[in-house]
Amino acid sequence: MKNGDKSIQGICFGEVLWDNLPTGKKLGGAPLNVAYHLNKLGVTTRMLTRIGRDDNGYELRNVCEDLGIPTDFFQYDDLLPTSTVEVSIDAKRDVHYDIVYPVAWDRIAVDNVVLEAVAAVDFLVYGSLACRDEVSFQSLLLLLEKARFRVMDVNLRTPYFGPEKIHTLLGYADFVKMNAEELHVISDWNGATDTYTDQQRVDLIMEHFAIQEAIVTYGADGAVYHYKKDNISYHFPALKVQVEDTIGSGDSFLAAFLTKRFQMQEGVQLEEVLEFAATLSGFVTQSRGACPEYNDEVINRFQWLHPIFNGAQKQQ
Structure with missing residues (x-):
């Protein structure tokens, strides 16, 4: 494992919250989990x-500051509470x-400072859950x-999603x-039938929304990366680990x-x-919570201890 290039920078948009787990309160929110791991890997991400x-x-x-997540773009709401789940x-x-x-992250605002910052960084990560309220959606x-490069992390949570907003976000x-279940939901909205393979479902979505790259995660069965430009797909297996919980494993993969x-x-x-993504995801899966502590030595x-012998399998 090598730390990321400090010159690469990103911004994650969306929900931060406390997950009230059976074992106690834990920091959560998919975009926050992604920001945590990006910063751990040396990619400065606000x-x-x-x-x-x-x-x-x-x-x-x-807690975010202690974890190395920049908080200078945290906003504060006088009326709505901090999110709990x-x-x-x-x-x-x-x-x-x-x-x-509703909670505070349903009312995320933007100003010129934020707009200029997003235009200057390498990528913007955003999810669909944060758009359940019109205020954050419009922001x-x-x-x-x-944004220069727009990364959508599909996060369908009942009852907070529908085709109109999801299609708008995919268009950018x-x-x-997305995971396999989300792939089926979105492709069904766009005309897929029970006879469609997952490859056909991905092709349908990528073609319809002019998406260049996509990852579909399959939990214990690994993930598939699709690249439209070269018309290739790579399947990569998941590591065989003792599962503690699956919270944040997809976020760490991303x-x-x-x-x-x-x-x-x-x-x-x-x-x-792909191997590095599978490795970190496996480490998080066998750890407790979405944001476990680690460094180069730990991941190496x-x-x-958990080599991936088969590697990626290219599919045309």
């Missing part, structure tokens, strides 16, 4: 979000969420007009990450992939990108 002027909000900000984990170790509405649309995306992707111009191969040792 979090654009909104918290309440309450004890939960101040504690959340302080009730989390339960079933017998299969799958995670279920009860997300309160994000302004940012997407300015250069790169999309952060690791983006870190290596932006180094590809320096000679990094696609197989190396983990990779040595």
Whole structure:
């Protein structure tokens, strides 16, 4: 493992919250998890979000600062509270969420300072959940007009999604990450039938929305990376690990992939990108919570103990 290039910079837009887990309160929110791992990997990434002027909000900000996540783009709401989510984990170790509405991150605002910052960084990461309220949705649309490279992390959470907003967000995306269930939901909205393979479903979405790159995650079955320009798909297996919980595993995969992707111009191969993403995701899966502590030595040792023998499999 090598730290990312400090010259690469990004911004993550969206929800920050406290996950109330059976084991206690944990920092959460998909874009925040992505920002945590990007910063751990050496890619300076600010979090654009909104918290309440309450004890939960101040504690959340302080924890983020301790974790190395820049908080200069945190906004403060005098009326709405900091977000909390009730989390339960079933017998299969799958995670279920009860997300309160409305909360402070439903009212994220933008100004010229934020717009200029988004235009200056290498990428903007955004999700669909943060757009459940019209205020944050409209703010994000302004940012997407300015961003150089737009990474959409699909995050469908019942009842906070529908085709209209999801389609709008996909229309801006250069790169999309989604899980298998989300792939089926979105492709069904766009005319897919039960006879469609997952490859056909991905092709349908990428063609319809002019998306150049996509990753579909399959949990224990790994992930598939699709690149429209060269008409290729790579399947990469997941590491075989003892699962502690699956919270944030997809977020860490995305952060690791983006870190290596932006180094590809320096000679990094696609197989190396995927292997590194699978390694970090596996480490998070066998850890507790979405933002475990680690460094180069920890990840290098983990990779040595959990080698991926088969590697990526190219599919045409």
